[in-house]
Structures are given as C-alpha cells and as structure tokens.
Amino acid sequence: MLEFLKARPSVPAPTAAKPGRDRVAHGRAAVAFAARLGFENVSRRYGNTLALDNVSLDVPSGKVLCLLGPSGCGKTTLLRIAAGVERPSSGRVVIDDAEVAGPNRFVAPEKRGVGLMFQDFALFPHLTILDNVAFGLRSMTKAEAKAEAMTALERVGLGRYAGEYPHILSGGEQQRVALARAIAPRPGVLLMDEPFSGLDTRLREAMREDTLAILHETRATCIVVTHDAEEAMRMGDQVVLMRKGRVVQTGTAPQLYRDPKNIFAARTFSDLNEMKARVEGAAAATPLGTFPAQGLADGTDVIVCARQGGVCLNTPGKGALGRVLDTRFLGDVGLVELAVQGLDTPILARVRESDVPAQGTEVGVSVDAGAVLIFEAENGASEPSP
Ligand code: ADP
Numbered sequence: 074m075l076e077f078l079k080a081r082p083s084v085p086a087p088t089a090a091k092p093g094r095d096r097v098a099h100g101r102a103a104v105a106f107a108a109r110l111g112f113e114n115v116s117r118r119y120g121n122t123l124a125l126d127n128v129s130l131d132v133p134s135g136k137v138l139c140l141l142g143p144s145g146c147g148k149t150t151l152l153r154i155a156a157g158v159e160r161p162s163s164g165r166v167v168i169d170d171a172e173v174a175g176p177n178r179f180v181a182p183e184k185r186g187v188g189l190m191f192q193d194f195a196l197f198p199h200l201t202i203l204d205n206v207a208f209g210l211r212s213m214t215k216a217e218a219k220a221e222a223m224t225a226l227e228r229v230g231l232g233r234y235a236g237e238y239p240h241i242l243s244g245g246e247q248q249r250v251a252l253a254r255a256i257a258p259r260p261g262v263l264l265m266d267e268p269f270s271g272l273d274t275r276l277r278e279a280m281r282e283d284t285l286a287i288l289h290e291t292r293a294t295c296i297v298v299t300h301d302a303e304e305a306m307r308m309g310d311q312v313v314l315m316r317k318g319r320v321v322q323t324g325t326a327p328q329l330y331r332d333p334k335n336i337f338a339a340r341t342f343s344d345l346n347e348m349k350a351r352v353e354g355a356a357a358a359t360p361l362g363t364f365p366a367q368g369l370a371d372g373t374d375v376i377v378c379a380r381q382g383g384v385c386l387n388t389p390g391k392g393a394l395g396r397v398l399d400t401r402f403l404g405d406v407g408l409v410e411l412a413v414q415g416l417d418t419p420i421l422a423r424v425r426e427s428d429v430p431a432q433g434t435e436v437g438v439s440v441d442a443g444a445v446l447i448f449e450a451e452n453g454a455s456e457p458s459p
Pocket of ligand 1: 122142143148
C-alpha cells in the first residue's frame, strides 16, 4: 500500500510556500510553512490486535518528534495514519486545526501536505537524479519544478549528480536523494520511518546530523520513527515512548532520561543494575546502600535501579566489598563487571578508562544517590526494553 506513496512522495501542501517565495540562498533548504500535527484519542484495530490504543499527541509546528518503542508497539501504524494510507478505527487527526481523518472526514494522502521518507525508499532507475527529486512537484511548471528540485539536491550536497542516474550513487547518497525528494515539495509535515536503519554506523551518524540541520532549515514539522533510544534522544525536540499501542511517556530527552515514569522507560534510556528490595522506614536498603523511597508505602516490593555510570569504585572498606570479575574496553570509558557481597548477580560499572582496575582486584563499591531510580516491582518489571 505504501508503494503508492513511495512512487508519489508528496505534492506541495496547500499551506506550503509558493515556488520562489521564501527561497533561501543556494545550498540551503527552501522553507516550508510548518504545520501543527495532532492525534486525538486515535485507536486502530486489526482483527484482535489493538495496534493503537487511544493515542493522543501534539507535534508543535516546526519541531522534530521522535516516536520510540520496541518492534510492534504501533509506531508505523501511527505514521501511516498521519500520512493517510491507513484510517483510524476511532479518534481524529488534525493538521493545523483542520481534521484530516476522523468520524466525518477523510482527506486523501496527496491533499495533506505531508512528505514521507522511508528506509526502503525507491528511486526510479530510468529517471535522472534531478527528475527523481522533481517527481512530486507536479503542480509547478517543468522549469519551476527543476529549480526547486535543484535547490533540494544542492542542500543535500548532491547538486553535481543532477544529470546522472541513481545507479552511480552509494547507499548513503541514494538516501540523500530520497531526503531531497521528500523536502522538495516543502511539506508542512515530514514523516520518516526508520530513515537511517539501512546505513552503517558512521554513515548513520553523519546522515542524522545532516538531516537534522536540513529539518531545522526547512522548519518542517517532523515525526521520526526509531527503535534506537540514542537516536531518539539526539534527534527529537520531543521524544514519545510507546509500548503496546500506548504512549508511555512524552518529554524532552533530558526529562525522559532523568525522570522516567516506570521501569520500562528507565531501561529504555539508561543501562541499569537492578536490585530487589522492600521499602522500610520510607527507604530501600540494598547491599550497595540505602536509598530514600519517596511516595512508596512501607512493605512495597521495589526494584532499585543504579545507573552503570553512577557506580563508584573505591578503596576496599569504602562501600560494599566487591571483586572485579571482568573488564571491557569501550574507548573513553571502561565497563567493569563486579561481584558484590550480598548480591546474587554481578553488577556493571562504567568508569573512566584510566580508572579501570585489573581483573581480580578487590574494591569498595558504592552508588551515587543521584544515579538511583526506584520503582514498584509489579510495574511491568518483566517487560524487555526496546
Ligand atoms: P512498529 O512500527 O512499532 O513495529 P506496527 O505499527 O508496524 O509497529 O504494528 C503494530 C501492531 O499492529 C503489530 O502487532 C502488528 O503486527 C499489527 N499490524 C500492523 N499492521 C497490520 C496489518 N496491516 N494487519 C494486521 N496487523 C497489523
């Protein structure tokens, strides 16, 4: 079904700038009028599967929102509903306060002013690279379309290939062309589904940074789907964590990292050591220390989570008694596996590479109180993170 949209990347939005207007200098992206995108109580059912369960979200104009969550949590379905290739079972989608999907109205995909970029984008092999980019610009004259396409192509650094055919491009370059094609019509809303997952790590980082710069220049409102928490934190002005068709938590990257709502969110954004405990006297005692358990009643079973970066290695006698089982070199930091007296399973500490002790060393182990999170044990504790 998405083939339809892949072949027709998008057409100019009713709200998009007219050709020539707001044109910026060569090599910079043309500016769209960003649109606000809203989902109001959107649900989508496929037979017995509730792919989306009452999702409400607001993507402010010109912001990048990252949809993050494990496979099957409903990210793509939400994107397809925004694009109009899928209809909600209930709820509404609004763009700039106008309903584009809902009980009484359904606006066709090509009338929404929405651009799409998918991981498995397809360039037309028989069209020049410039014509590939110009493909969605049908409401313009040919000359205008070519000029707009050239602006987009230059913005992604591939102007020199305008007259060539796609087969000469590397994977990363093809992806840049797909990005140029998506931004050329100046969509008010740009939807990207796992746009970088087909690239190797270094290329992915470069593309991510370039894409962000381009998105900020075009000022398009953007949703990026990813299952990679680091990618979401690096790209998203807002991050929406989803699980089983529902929104778990929405916020900026620092908000989600510092104050995760439950253990699923905590595990998503940080590498944790988890210890079982029971609240007594408003605190949870573990072999690594006793930590305040605010808002949790005495007798509650909890999981005390210590961020790996918050575990401190001291001289023996200072903190719990530990022994270094193994060490891993990770570049600037080292990962240290420790057996700690009183704990059944080893814990992991991330320390400066120069502070990594030798295997077999006895150390004192403590935890920064600021690196500890405490959650009720029942709260989805057995669910894996993305
Ligand atoms: P994600 O993008 O997070 O991996 P999806 O939105 O693709 O998740 O899928 C959410 C759920 O809906 C999954 O359980 C998936 O199997 C189901 N689903 C998605 N599309 C369809 C479809 N066309 N028919 C039946 N089930 C579907």
